[in-house]
Amino acid sequence: MGAFFKIRKGIVAVSHTLEDGRRQITALRAPGDCVGYLEKDGVYAFEGEALTDVEACAFDRRRFDDFVSVQPDLAAALVEALSSALKQSGMLSLVLGQLRSTERVAHFLAEISALYAERHVSLARPLTLHMGRSEIADYLGLTIETVSRSIGKLKSRGIIATVESGEVVILDDQRLREAGKVSR
Template sequence: MNEMPPLRTTNFCDACSIRNRAICADLDNDEIGLLNGIGRRRRVSAGEQILWEGDEAILVANVIEGVLKLSTQTAEGKEQILGLVYPSDFLGRPFGQTTPYGVEALTDAHICVFERKDFDRFAREHPRLEHKLLERTLGELDRTRRWMLLLGRMNAEEKVASFLLEMGERLGTKTADGAIVIALPLSRQQMADVLGLTIETVSRQLTRLKKDGAIELPSRREVVLIDTGALEARAG
């Protein structure tokens, strides 16, 4: 199947659902117009590879919709997941020559793509964007450290509880009674792959959390966080 080329539009920044949370949030209308001129929207399918570790850094992107994974290859040739990215997160390496990690869409996704050289030039000419990039880079470093702790030192209960708390923070909707509803973008098998567990272990941990009253499971693709305090205690 031939991939449709990304489309350039004249007003996608104005209608962008993550504009107030993305790296371009501090730009004024004139700057947004200039950034709009070098960006393109692109839809990608679940399982599609967007960036390859070690390749020339040609593109950078804002995530508008969907969840993607960052990964690297170990010396043994195995995949090591470095983390997940969500709407408003930034992908790629500005001012870099090579891509430091692979990026694959875990769900259907919508991204705003920039040629890296064009984006680098724009960032140098607009210090507010450079400052935002620095903030994002430091935040990404913190998230990577937490992720490596999750994968390397936590047990299954701690992993699942931490994962649900992160999903609630990034994708959840709070109800009037304080519960947090998450429309899960991942299947149980994808959750297991991301956390380095088996699907049976993930299912067992979710069932235990439900039995203890910390969560509800209305369907296989929906989780309601009832007691975030209990989840935080289980996450260690």
């Protein structure tokens, strides 16, 4: 109630569900990110789901806003966090609106890989996605079957491999980023 969270450990999916059950994951949040800031009168604009065990700091929204107004550094950090989230969100729109299924999956894998490396979620190869096919599908606007087939295509092209227990090994980072249109 009137709270928001800064993630210390773990991964959170931010999503929105339609009345008929269709769901879109609109963002993935990693350690250092905030969740639940888009709230008004106790109503949150989006839902949050923990994909792993999560450790987070809870802040009281009202007190935080008061504190921000006398702490320029904090305000700057908040602006930075929101800017970064906005940029990410715009990129997701690009992915959902313009890329085809295999491009989306390639983009997703490259994104996850970069995110986890950057935020030290797990430095280890192979990469643990922390998401089932169902979450990936809801993030990319696809079905689980199409996600599965796209992963199959990337495997057959020698770009990735999968280990038992579902982890992914990126065999060719260069070509993965090309396939996901995120080369630049």
